[in-house]
Amino acid sequence: MQITFIGLLIPFLGTALGSATVFLMKREMNDSLSRALLGFAAGVMVAASVWSLLIPAMEMSETLGRLAFLPALSGFVLGVAFLFLLDKITPHLHAMAQNPEGPKFSSGKISRTMMLVFAVTLHNIPEGMAVGVVFASFLSGGTAISSAGALALSIGIAIQNFPEGAIISMPLRSEGNRRAKAFFYGTLTGAVEPLAAVITILLTSFVLPFLPYLLAFAAGAMIYVVIEELIPEATREEKTDVCTIGFALGFALMMVLDVALG
Numbered sequence: 001m002q003i004t005f006i007g008l009l010i011p012f013l014g015t016a017l018g019s020a021t022v023f024l025m026k027r028e029m030n031d032s033l034s035r036a037l038l039g040f041a042a043g044v045m046v047a048a049s050v051w052s053l054l055i056p057a058m059e060m061s062e063t064l065g066r067l068a069f070l071p072a073l074s075g076f077v078l079g080v081a082f083l084f085l086l087d088k089i090t091p092h093l094h095a096m097a098q099n100p101e102g103p104k105f106s107s108g109k110i111s112r113t114m115m116l117v118f119a120v121t122l123h124n125i126p127e128g129m130a131v132g133v134v135f136a137s138f139l140s141g142g143t144a145i146s147s148a149g150a151l152a153l154s155i156g157i158a159i160q161n162f163p164e165g166a167i168i169s170m171p172l173r174s175e176g177n178r179r180a181k182a183f184f185y186g187t188l189t190g191a192v193e194p195l196a197a198v199i200t201i202l203l204t205s206f207v208l209p210f211l212p213y214l215l216a217f218a219a220g221a222m223i224y225v226v227i228e229e230l231i232p233e234a235t236r237e238e239k240t241d242v243c244t245i246g247f248a249l250g251f252a253l254m255m256v257l258d259v260a261l262g
Contacts, residue, residue, distance in 0.1 A: 040163060046223065056149075125196050135201060165190065
């Protein structure tokens with residue numbers, strides 16, 4: 001139980017530490033650093049989706065024989081579709097960055113800060129679900145995921161949450177917000193992850209039969225965020241070198257963590 005408690009908190013701490021960089025850095029984040037962090041986060045998320053989510057999902061369905069891929073495929077497609085629909089009702093991160101005034105509605109104007117925090121918070125829900133599903137599988141006594149493997153996913157998500165927290169808090173600071181306020185909003189976006197994980201674990205008895213689908217669902221959601229948000233922002237204006245290096249380092253680190261700890 002102690003391992004589970006620590007595992008649920010690790011991703012949130014990653015966001016909090018990333019947001020805390022606002023106290024150390026200048027008002028503006030260096031563009032190359034921002035691109036490198038985005039690429040790094042993307043690499044971590046892709047590797048975590050494969051080794052910590054999709055492969056265990058197929059291993060759990062091995063009784064289906066050659067059709068063991070079906071639950072993983074179904075969950076993955078649903079995860080992508082969920083984030084696709086979510087993006088239709090919430091603003092894109094890169095679109096908001098290009099529109100500091102924020103979108104206008106008939107009832108007035110919603111501040112860019114609130115829209116940014118809201119969008120990132122919603123995107124963090126599937127990550128919290130992923131951690132909850134993995135630890136639910138571990139607590140159920142299944143052999144597909146060990147405690148070390150579950151912790152590897154938590155650490156991987158925390159690693160990608162670190163640059164995410166910085167990418168949220170630093171732009172808020174550059175808009176003129178106080179450092180404490182920028183830190184608070186950056187940290188707030190990560191608070192939903194342990195909450196979503198706890199809710200998922202509490203519903204373990206209901207969740208267990210659907211674990212392969214839910215693991216793949218979380219993978220699909222994470223891959224969508226990488227393709228739709230992180231990569232386009234990191235490679236805008238065709239400046240791809242730093243992003244590519246960051247992606248490779250993030251992917252390699254998460255692969256090593258998952259295989260070594262799993």
